[in-house]
Amino acid sequence: xxxxxxxxxxxxxxxxxxxxxxxxxxxxxxxxxxxxxxxxxxxxxxxxxxxxxxxxxxxxxxxxxxxxxxxxxxxxxxxxxxxxxxxxxxxxxxxxxxxxxxxxxxxxxxxxxxxxxxxxxxxxxxxxxxxxxxxxxxxxxxxxxxxxxxxxxxxxxxxxxxxxxxxxxxxxxxxxxxxxxxxxxxxxxxxxxxxxxxxxxxxxxxxxxxxxxxxxxxxxxxxxxxxxxxxxxxxxxxxxxxxxxxxxxxxxxxxxxxxxxxxxxxxxxxxxxxxxxxxxxxxxxxxxxxxxxxxxxxxxxxxxxxxxxxxxxxxxxxxxxxxxxxxxxxxxxxxxxxxxxxxxxxxxxxxxxxxxxxxxxxxxxxxxxxxxxxxxxxxxxxxxxxxxxxxxxxxxxxxxxxxxxxxxxxxxxxxxxxxxxxxxxxxxxxxxxxxxxxxxxxxxxxxxxxxxxxxxxxxxxxxxxxxxxxxxxxxxxxxxxxxxxxxxxxxxxxxxxxxxxxxxxxxxxxxxxxxxxxxxxxxxxxxxxxxxxxxxxxxxxxxxxxxxxxxxxxxxxxxxxxxxxxxxxxx
Numbered sequence: 001x002x003x004x005x006x007x008x009x010x011x012x013x014x015x016x017x018x019x020x021x022x023x024x025x026x027x028x029x030x031x032x033x034x035x036x037x038x039x040x041x042x043x044x045x046x047x048x049x050x051x052x053x054x055x056x057x058x059x060x061x062x063x064x065x066x067x068x069x070x071x072x073x074x075x076x077x078x079x080x081x082x083x084x085x086x087x088x089x090x091x092x093x094x095x096x097x098x099x100x101x102x103x104x105x106x107x108x109x110x111x112x113x114x115x116x117x118x119x120x121x122x123x124x125x126x127x128x129x130x131x132x133x134x135x136x137x138x139x140x141x142x143x144x145x146x147x148x149x150x151x152x153x154x155x156x157x158x159x160x161x162x163x164x165x166x167x168x169x170x171x172x173x174x175x176x177x178x179x180x181x182x183x184x185x186x187x188x189x190x191x192x193x194x195x196x197x198x199x200x201x202x203x204x205x206x207x208x209x210x211x212x213x214x215x216x217x218x219x220x221x222x223x224x225x226x227x228x229x230x231x232x233x234x235x236x237x238x239x240x241x242x243x244x245x246x247x248x249x250x251x252x253x254x255x256x257x258x259x260x261x262x263x264x265x266x267x268x269x270x271x272x273x274x275x276x277x278x279x280x281x282x283x284x285x286x287x288x289x290x291x292x293x294x295x296x297x298x299x300x301x302x303x304x305x306x307x308x309x310x311x312x313x314x315x316x317x318x319x320x321x322x323x324x325x326x327x328x329x330x331x332x333x334x335x336x337x338x339x340x341x342x343x344x345x346x347x348x349x350x351x352x353x354x355x356x357x358x359x360x361x362x363x364x365x366x367x368x369x370x371x372x373x374x375x376x377x378x379x380x381x382x383x384x385x386x387x388x389x390x391x392x393x394x395x396x397x398x399x400x401x402x403x404x405x406x407x408x409x410x411x412x413x414x415x416x417x418x419x420x421x422x423x424x425x426x427x428x429x430x431x432x433x434x435x436x437x438x439x440x441x442x443x444x445x446x447x448x449x450x451x452x453x454x455x456x457x458x459x460x461x462x463x464x465x466x467x468x469x470x471x472x473x474x475x476x477x478x479x480x481x482x483x484x485x486x487x488x489x490x491x492x493x494x495x496x497x498x499x500x501x502x503x504x505x506x507x508x509x510x511x512x513x514x515x516x517x518x519x520x521x522x523x524x525x526x527x528x529x530x531x532x533x534x535x536x537x538x539x540x541x542x543x544x545x546x547x548x549x550x551x552x553x554x555x556x557x558x559x560x561x562x563x564x565x566x567x568x569x570x571x
Contacts (some may be wrong), residue, residue, distance in 0.1 A: 006352040006353075006355070006356075007352075008352040008353040008356060009352055009353060009355045009356030009359065010356060011353075011356065012353055012356030012357050012360060013356045013359055013360050013363070016192055016357075016360035016363070016364070017170075017360075019188060049290065049294075050286075050290045050291075050293035050294040050297060051294070051297060052294070053283050053286060053290065053291065053293075053294025053295070053297075053298075054293075054294040054295065054296075054297030054298040054300075054301065055190040055297075055298075055301075056368075056372070057279055057283075057294070057295070057298040058190055058193075058298050058301045058302070058305075059190045059193065059364070059365065059368035059369070059372070061279065061369070062193060062305060062309070062365045062368075062369070066305065066309045066365070067150060067197075067309055067343050067362050067365055068146045068147075068149065068150045068340050068343055068344075069146060069340065069433075069434070070084070070309045070310060070313070071309050071310065071312050071313035071316075071340075071342045071343035071346075072313060072338075072339035072340040072341070072342050072343070073254070073310075073313065073339070074232075074306075074309070074310035074311065074312070074313025074314045074316075074317070074342065075313040075314070075316050075317045075320075075331075075339040075342040076247070076250075076251070076313075076317075076339045077232070077237075077247075077250075077251040077254065077255065078229065078231065078232030078233060078234065078310075078314055078317075079232060079233050079234070079235060079306065079310060079314070079570055080234060080235050080236070080237060080251070080255050081254075081255065081306075081310060082235070082305075082306035082310050083235065083255065083260070083261075083265060084265075084268075084269070084435075085302050085303070085305045085306050085310075086302070086303060086306070086563050086566060086567075087261075087265055087266065087269050087563075088269050088272075088273060088299075088302050089299040089300075089302040089303050089559055089563060090269075090299075090559075090560065090563060091266070091269035091270050091272075091273045091274070092273055092295050092296065092298055092299040092302065093296065093299055093556050093559060093560070094270060094274070095270070095273050095274040095280075095295060096291070096292045096295040096296055096299075096552075097292070097546055097548060097556075098453075098546055099274040099275075099280075099453070100280075100283060100288065100291050100292060100295065101288060101541070101545040101546060102453055102539060102541055102545070103280065103284060104284070104286075104287070104288050104291065105540075105541065105545060106539070106540075108284060109284055109379075109383070110379055110380055110383055110384055111127065111131070111275060111276070111280070111380075112124040112125070112127055112128040112131070112380060112384040113383070113384065114449075114452075115127050115448070115452070115463070117537070118452040118458075118463075118537055118538075118539055119448075119452065119458075119459075119460040119463045119537065120460045120537075121388070122460070122464065123448075123460055123463045123464060123467070124384060125384075125385070125389075126464065126467055126468075127445065127448075127467060128380050128381075128384045128385055129385075130441055130445075130467065130471075131380055132377060132380060132381060132385075134437075134438065134441060135373055135376060135377050135380075135410075136377060136410055136413055136414065137413075137417065137423070138433075138434060138437045138438060139373050139434065139438075140370065140373050140374065140377070140410060140411075140413075140414040141414045141417045141418050141423060141425065142423075142425050142433055142434050143366060143369050143370055143373065144164060144167060144168060144366075144370060144414045144415065144418050145164075145418040145421060145423075145425045146340075146366075146425065147163075147167055147362070147363075147366035147370075148160055148161075148163045148164040148167060148418070149340070150343060150344050150362055150366075151163050151167075151359060151362060151363065151366075153341060153344035154344055154347055154348070154355070154359055155359075161419065164415060164418060164419070165415065167363070167366055167367060167370065168370070168411045168414065168415055170363075170367050171366075171367045171370035171371045171374060171411070172374070172407060172408065172411050188364075190301070190364075190368075192357070192360050192361045192364040193308075193361045193364050193365050193368075194304075194308070194361075195357065195361065196357045196358040196359075196360055196361025196362070196364075197307075197308030197309070197358070197361050198307070198308060199350070199354050199357060199358060200308075200312055200343075200346055200347055200350060200358045200361075201307055201308060201311050201312055201315075202218060203346075203349050203350050203354070204221075204311070204312045204315035204316070204346045204349065205218050205221030205222055205225070205311070205315055206218055206221055207221070207315070207319065207346075207349050208221040208224050208225065208315050208318055208319060209221035209224060211319055211322055211324055212224050212228075212322065221315070224318065225311075225314055225315065225318055228318045228321065228322060229314060229317055229318050229321070232314050232317060233570055234570065234571075235567060235570045235571055236257050236258060236261075236571055237251050237252045237255055237256070237257050238252075238257060239252065239256075239257055239493070240252050240495055246498035249495050249496065249497075249498060250497070250498060250499070252495065252506065253495060253497060253504055253506050253507075254506070254507075254508075255506075255508070256506035256508055256509050259506070259508070259509050259512070260506070260508040260509070262512065263508070263509070263511065263512025263513075263515065263516070264439075264506075264507070264508025264509060264510070264511035264512045265508055267442055267443055267446050267511050267512065267515050268435065268438070268439060268442055268508070268511060270446060271442040271443075271445055271446040271449075272438075272442075274449070275445055275446060275449040283295060289549075292548065292552060293552070296552065296555045296556065296559070299559050300555075300559065303559065303562055303563065303566075309343075312342065312343055312346040313339075313342040313343065313346075315346060316331065316342040316343075316345050316346055317342070320337070326348075327345055330344075330345040330348065331345055343362075347359070347362075370411075374407045374410055374411060375407070377406060377407070377410045378403040378404070378406040378407045378410070379403065381402075381403075381406045382399055382402050382403040382406060383399075386399070386402050386406075387399060435507070436478075436507050439474065439507050439508075439510070439511050440471055440474040440475065440478070441467075441470065441471055441474070442511060443470045443473075443474065443511050443512075443514035443515035443518055444466045444467045444468070444469060444470015444471060444473075444474075444514070444515075444518050445467065445470070446515060447466045447470065447515055447518040447519050447522060448463045448466045448467055448522070450519075451466075451519065451522055451523070451526075452539060453539055453541075454539075455523075455526075456535050456538030456539070457526045457527070457532040457533065457535055457538075458522060458526050458532070458535070458538075459525065459526045459529050459531070459532050459535070460537075461525055461529065462521070462522035462523075462525040462526045462529075463522070465518075465521055465522060465525055466518045466519075466521065466522045469517075469518055469521055470514055470515075470518045473513075473514045473517060473518070474510065474511070474514050477492075477505055477510035477513065477514060478504070478505065478507060478510055481494075481505065482494035482502075482503035482504065482505060483503070487503045491513055492505045492506075492509055492510070492513065493505075
């Protein structure tokens with residue numbers, strides 16, 4: 001086991017860097033004559049192919065939160081964390097079939113733009129501000145922090161701040177080239193991500209096999225995972241009892257059994273994949289068949305992600321429990337196990353060269369996500385705030401430069417807040433931090449979008465109530481209800497979090513109830529408004545918009561069949 005990088009690792013990493021940077025520069029120069037056009041800069045003017053759209057969506061989604069956070073969750077709770085990936089594939093199908101036709105028919109380029117067309121400018125401005133704060137202070141910061149932690153665990157913790165700055169600069173360079181540079185460099189990023197990720201998984205499983213006396217046998221390694229940690233292959237956690245361990249309670253707080261499948265998990269996924277500028281932006285510039293193909297391609301890639309990000313975490317757990325001295329030393333910090341170190345611990349097993357390839361894969365995931373998030377921040381601020389409220393007569397060139405300056409400012413803010421981990425991302429746990437605090441706004445936002453799509457009577461007042469009410473209710477459910485109303489009610493059961501000794505409601509359960517209450521509130525307010533019967537801003541659609549070709553139907557059925565088989569096997 002080697003925790004340091006060799007010359008071969010740095011050589012492989014430099015090759016990766018020059019390939020991505022060189023290809024990105026070539027794409028930029030090829031399109032430079034049009035880079036002063038906002039359609040080109042922010043949306044790639046519809047020139048992304050279906051495979052570029054799908055690859056870019058995955059590259060922007062898979063980042064340090066998966067490699068570090070989800071591998072850490074694989075170490076602590078096992079395959080169950082894969083629910084985020086596999087249900088995301090189904091959510092992508094729903095987005096491709098039902099959401100994307102509405103966006104493209106109405107020529108929607110940003111999410112606030114849709115809210116303005118469907119409701120009014122106040123709703124759009126409110127949501128634009130919500131999104132900017134969420135993207136900068138939750139997503140951008142957590143990606144930068146977790147990525148810096150992961151890479152510094154390999155290169156040396158003394159380089160943490162240097163790595164943070166270099167990641168930000170690399171992402172900044174890609175982002176300043178516009179969405180087309182992001183989209184097509186993401187294809188290369190995904191290639192590195194998949195190859196490097198699979199190499200790490202393969203070596204981790206052979207190391208498990210070798211540790212238990214079966215030689216370097218990949219299949220034997222998988223078999224040992226099932227034998228040594230069978231509880232790590234349960235997809236659904238049982239409700240805790242008085243005899244449950246602290247680990248079982250913590251697992252249930254993160255993934256509350258069947259309850260999460262009934263509400264919270266779907267809200268988190270559908271809001272992320274269907275109502276999120278960061279993700280939908282890749283497809284908004286394309287025609288409907290191309291957008292749908294790209295999104296379904298992304299769904300196929302999501303199915304295989306647990307192989308790359310969850311299995312290494314489970315392998316690290318088996319080696320740790322099996323008494324592997326190096327793994328135990330690497331996983332323990334200050335006498336306590338730090339699950340977020342699982343992935344970097346596995347990478348240390350790789351031989352020189354492959355370790356550099358895997359670090360390139362990790363860097364690719366981090367940089368792609370940073371670039372995609374920064375571009376979305378830039379798009380929302382420039383088109384939905386600056387152009388509308390600051391400089392309505394701004395030229396196309398000025399808007400593009402405003403977008404670039406916004407990217408720079410967002411990166412500087414992210415560096416400042418992650419320099420000493422002011423947001424306590426490390427203390428919360430990377431993956432949980434992102435899911436929990438995104439969940440404060442997801443239920444209300446998704447209710448506003450869903451009713452805005454498919455119920456013509458939804459009013460602007462109802463939308464404002466949904467957004468603000470959803471946030472307030474999320475705070476109350478997560479921080480106050482167990483203390484006010486007790487830990488056992490008709491709506492929820494709260495459990496003592498072993499980390500702080502306080503009663504908490506599983507946040508996915510809270511998301512489900514907040515969404516239901518928001519929908520009820522919005523429907524009530526809309527029905528009470530007599531003008532809602534003839535709402536001129538109702539979204540126009542017809543059933544023919546949602547039809548798919550036979551080829552796409554076959555792709556959808558294959559995806560659903562694979563996921564059904566996985567749940568039947570690991571339930």
